[in-house]
Amino acid sequence: MPIMKLLFLFLLSVGIVKSQGTLDYDDEDSTALPPTEGESTGVDARGHRPLNKKREPFPSLKPVLPPPSSGIRYRARPTKPPVTGRPKEPVVYPDNGGCKHVSEELGVLCPTGCELRTELLKQESTIKPTVLDLTDKVRKLEQSSSSIFSYTNMLDERLAKRQKQVRDNQNVISQYNKEVEEHYYFVKENLDSNIPSNLKILRGIVDILHQKLQKLENAITSQLSECRTPCTVSCNVPVVSGKECEDIIRKGGDKSEMYLVQPDPLVKPYKVYCDMTTENGGWLLIQNRQDGSVNFGRTWDAYKKGFGNIAFSGGKKYCDTPGEYWLGNDKISQLTKMGPTELLIELEDWDGAKVKAHYGGFNIQGEANKYQLSVSNYRGTAGNALLEGASQLLGENRTMTIHNSMFFSTFDRDNDGWANPDPKKQCSKEDGGGWWYNRCHSANPNGRYYWGGHYTPEMAKHGTDDGIVWMNWKGSWHSLKKVSMKIRPVSEQ
Ligand SMILES: *[C@@H]1O[C@H](CO)[C@@H](O)[C@H](O)[C@H]1NC(C)=O
Secondary structure (H helix, E strand, C coil), X not given: CHHHHHHHHHHHHHHXXXXXXXXXXCCCCCCXXXXXXXXCCCXXXXXXXXXXXXXXXXXXXXXXXXXXXXXXXXXXXCCCCCCCCCCCCCCCCCCCCCCCCCCCHHHHCCCCHHHHHHHHXXXXXXXXXXXXXXXXXXXXXXXXXXXXXXXHHHHHHHHHHHHHHHHHHXXXXXXXXXXXXXXXXXXXXXXXXXXHHHHHHHHHHHHHHHHHHHHHHHHHXXXXXXXXXXXXXXXXXXXXXXXXXXXXXXXXXXXXEEEEECCCCCCCCEEXXXXXXXXXXXXXXXXXXXXXXXXXXXXXXXXXHCEECCEECCCCCECCEECCEECCHHHHHHHHXXXXXXXXXXXXXXXXXXXXXXXXXXXXXXXXHCCCEEEEEEEECCCCHHHHCCCCCCHHHHHCCCCXXXXXXXXXXXXXXXXXXXXXXXXXXXXXXXXXXXXXXXXXXXXXCCCCXXXXXXXXXXXXXXXXEEHHHHECCECCCEEEEEEEECECX
16 A cells, blocks of 8 residues: 555656756757768767878978067966555355255055065065165165265355355455555545646746746847847947057056957057956957857858957946957957967866966967967966867877967868868868867867757767867867957066
8 A cells, every 4th residue: 555655656756857857958959960971979089080091191280480479568567566455256156955855755655464465475576676776775875865964064064164255255355445445545635636736836837937938038029129220339448448458457457348459550449358357467358258149150251350249238337248259360360460479268167167278379370371370388277289189189189189380260261181072071160160270179169159068979060079179178078168268468577
C-alpha cells in the first residue's frame, strides 16, 4: 500500500518536474543548421583546419613590422515496482447428495416347510453356489459398506474443510475488496486534491509565460516604432572632447561615457565610448560585445566604416552605458597610426569570471594593406592567443591559429590563411564575423553571440566554433558573455 502511494506521488512529481524543466530551458537558436559534410564534430579544440599535406600549402604568415614603439605622444600621467493482492481462484465444491448407500434389497426372501425343503433340495445344487456366491457378495458388500462408510466420513471431513476454506476465502476476498476500496479512495483523494492543485501550478506557469510573451511583444512594438526614425542619442555629449580618450582624461573627462573625438583635424569628429576607470583609464573602445544585440556577421564595408551602438543613457543625462559595436577599421587603423598604441582585451564568461589580454603594441594597416594586424608584448591572464595561437593545439595546428600579421577578412572579402579553392571554405563564412583570420582562429571576439555560453557543433551554422571564443582561456565551445577591445596611446613610463 505505501508503495502504491509512493509510486503515485512519484509519477505526479515526475510530471511536475518535466513541465518545469521545459520552462527553464532556453533554446534560443533552434534555427541553426546541422554541421555540413560531417566535418570534424566533437573535436574539443577546434579553431584550426588541419592540413591535407598532399594538396595544400602551409599557411604563410605575412611578414609584418612590429607595432611602432617610438614616437610616444604622452608623458606619464599622474596618476523508481507495484505489488497487488492476486484474486483467489473460485473453489468448486462437489455435490454431496447420493453419497449414502441403501441395503434393504435382500429382506423379501421368507422360506416355509417342506416346500421350501424340496425346493431347496431341488435348487440346492444351483442355489448353493449362488448362496455361496451371495455370501461372498454379502461379505464383500459388508466390506464395501464399511469402506463406503469410512469414505462418507472422509467426505464429511472434506466438506467441513472445504466449508472452512470457503469462509477463509470469503475473508480473503473481503480483505481484498477492502484494499481495493482503500486504493480507490486514495486515488480519488489524489485526483480531488493534488491534480487540481498541480493543474493550478501549471496554469500559473502558463500565465507567467503568457505575461512574458506579452511584455516581449510590447517591447518589440516599442522598439520597432523607435527604429522607424533614425536613432538619435538622447543624452548629452560632454563638453570636453579630444583627440582620443587619453587626451580627454588628461583634460579632465574622468567619467566613463560617450565622448566626441577628433584624432586628426582632417577627419570628422566621431563618437566613441571611453573607459576612464579600468587600469588607469584613457581607453577608447574599438569593440564591445555584451548581450548579442548587434549582429557581427557583416560585410567588408560595414567593418570598414563601423557599426553598432556606441552608448546608451543609463538613466541619467549622459551616455554612460556602452553598446555593442565595432568602431570601424578605418578609424582603428588611423588611431593606431598616430603613435605607439596599446590594446586591452577584457573577457568575461557566463559564470562571471574575468580575464584580460594586454598587448603593449597594437597596429592596424590601412585598407590598401587589408588592415593587417600587428601586436606585441603580451601580458595577462587570458592566454596569448593573438601571438601564439591556441594553447590546446600542437605544431602547425597551433601556428595556423595565430592572428598576428594576418589580414582582415569578412564573408565577402577572403584574406585568410586558409588556401582552399572551395569558396565556401572561408574562415569568415564559417566562423561568423569579420576578423584577422588565419586558418582559422584561436580568438574569435566578433563571432556569433550564444546566450548561456555553451554551444555545440550541431548548434553552429557550419559545425565550427563560431561563437565568441578565446580558446586559450575557455576552449572552443564556450562562447563568452562579454568581450571588449580598448586602445590607448602608450604613455612614457
Ligand atoms: C592536427 O590536428 C589534426 C586533427 O585536427 C590531427 O589529426 C593532427 O595529428 C594534428 N597535428 C599535430 C601536429 O598535432
